Amino acid sequence: KVVCVTGASGFIASWLVKFLLQRGYTVKASVRDPNDAKKTAHLTSLDGAKERLKLFKADLLEEGSFDSAIEGCDGVFHTASPFFHDVKDPEVELLEPAIKGTLNVLSSCSKSKSVKRVVLTSSIAAVAYNGKPRTPDVVVDETWFTDPNIARESKLWYVLSKTLAEEAAWKFVKEKGIDLVTINPAMVIGPLLQPTLNTSASAILDLINGAQTFPNLSFGWVHVKDVANAHVQAFEVPSASGRYLLVERVCHYSEVVGILRELYPALRLPEKSADDKPFAPTFQVSKEKAKSLGINYIPIQTGLKETVESLKEKQFANF
Numbered sequence: 001k002v003v004c005v006t007g008a009s010g011f012i013a014s015w016l017v018k019f020l021l022q023r024g025y026t027v028k029a030s031v032r033d034p035n036d037a038k039k040t041a042h043l044t045s046l047d048g049a050k051e052r053l054k055l056f057k058a059d060l061l062e063e064g065s066f067d068s069a070i071e072g073c074d075g076v077f078h079t080a081s082p083f084f085h086d087v088k089d090p091e092v093e094l095l096e097p098a099i100k101g102t103l104n105v106l107s108s109c110s111k112s113k114s115v116k117r118v119v120l121t122s123s124i125a126a127v128a129y130n131g132k133p134r135t136p137d138v139v140v141d142e143t144w145f146t147d148p149n150i151a152r153e154s155k156l157w158y159v160l161s162k163t164l165a166e167e168a169a170w171k172f173v174k175e176k177g178i179d180l181v182t183i184n185p186a187m188v189i190g191p192l193l194q195p196t197l198n199t200s201a202s203a204i205l206d207l208i209n210g211a212q213t214f215p216n217l218s219f220g221w222v223h224v225k226d227v228a229n230a231h232v233q234a235f236e237v238p239s240a241s242g243r244y245l246l247v248e249r250v251c252h253y254s255e256v257v258g259i260l261r262e263l264y265p266a267l268r269l270p271e272k273s274a275d276d277k278p279f280a281p282t283f284q285v286s287k288e289k290a291k292s293l294g295i296n297y298i299p300i301q302t303g304l305k306e307t308v309e310s311l312k313e314k315q316f317a318n319f
């Protein structure tokens, strides 16, 4: 079978490409610049890549850009989307590529006669910010949708970009009759295949590279291999439908630091929160639906250890 992965050089997508090649798929991988070895060498050296990986040039903002990568594919994994918090112009840097890019990819899918299912990498960002209180007894599940007004008012631009992109995707596929499944992971950790530093790994790097404080935030955390595997399952399991939240465990940053301290007792880690407020409460995230994809979560301890080891190996960590 032939599948397309957009944004193939990214953190999650690289693992997805690896797993797809392992499973015998032919992978049409879109990247912005196929000639940039820094973005592609880790892909072209994967087992099976020589025979079954083809690189395509595509940009989220160029209409029709994904046509040739998607033509003839049975499935499309749309992972490409900018993931940054530090932006000057959110409209240009985040919202446009996320929303227009998603519609661009979906319209290439609607033109193709071969595509049977599209798997979209959405996020818990498109689920959990709806103004409902988040406390330890609250269970966030797939029926939740982030309220774009709340995201906009709070200037959570990345959250807004993922929310509007997923919303636009559901609207488009309803009109065009495309089979869409979304994967909505929490913060993704685990080893990096790509040589560049992605945003969720940099959240861990900040903690181990001498920060004085940790953010006063509680997040869900999930291993990149589980996320990549869930994408594959979402395509392969015929009954898969709708959205799938992926969270191994919800932890406050103080707990993440605690786990890191147990793993690396000699390491200087931040001792206090970035503000004097009470710690942001944790909450629960339903694991029920993801169970039907057969996801058996890798524990956060393993994910954190592998993230740190990978950051060391790639010389991002300064110890």
Ligand code: NDP
Pocket (backbone or CB within 6 Å): 006, 007, 008, 009, 010, 011, 012, 013, 031, 032, 033, 039, 058, 059, 060, 061, 079, 080, 081, 082, 083, 097, 121, 122, 123, 124, 162, 184, 185, 186, 187, 188, 189, 198, 199, 200
């Ligand atoms: P990366 O930054 O590693 O990957 C993002 C990918 O998007 C890169 O391949 C990047 O290409 C591509 N991209 C960005 N802008 C454009 C553009 N204009 N045209 C074409 N490609 C573009 O991040 P992740 O792997 O973490 O993210 C992958 C997906 O997963 C995203 O949709 C993200 O929102 C989602 N996600 C991530 C989570 C996490 O914690 N990591 C959690 C939940 C969801 P290039 O390499 O050329 O910059």
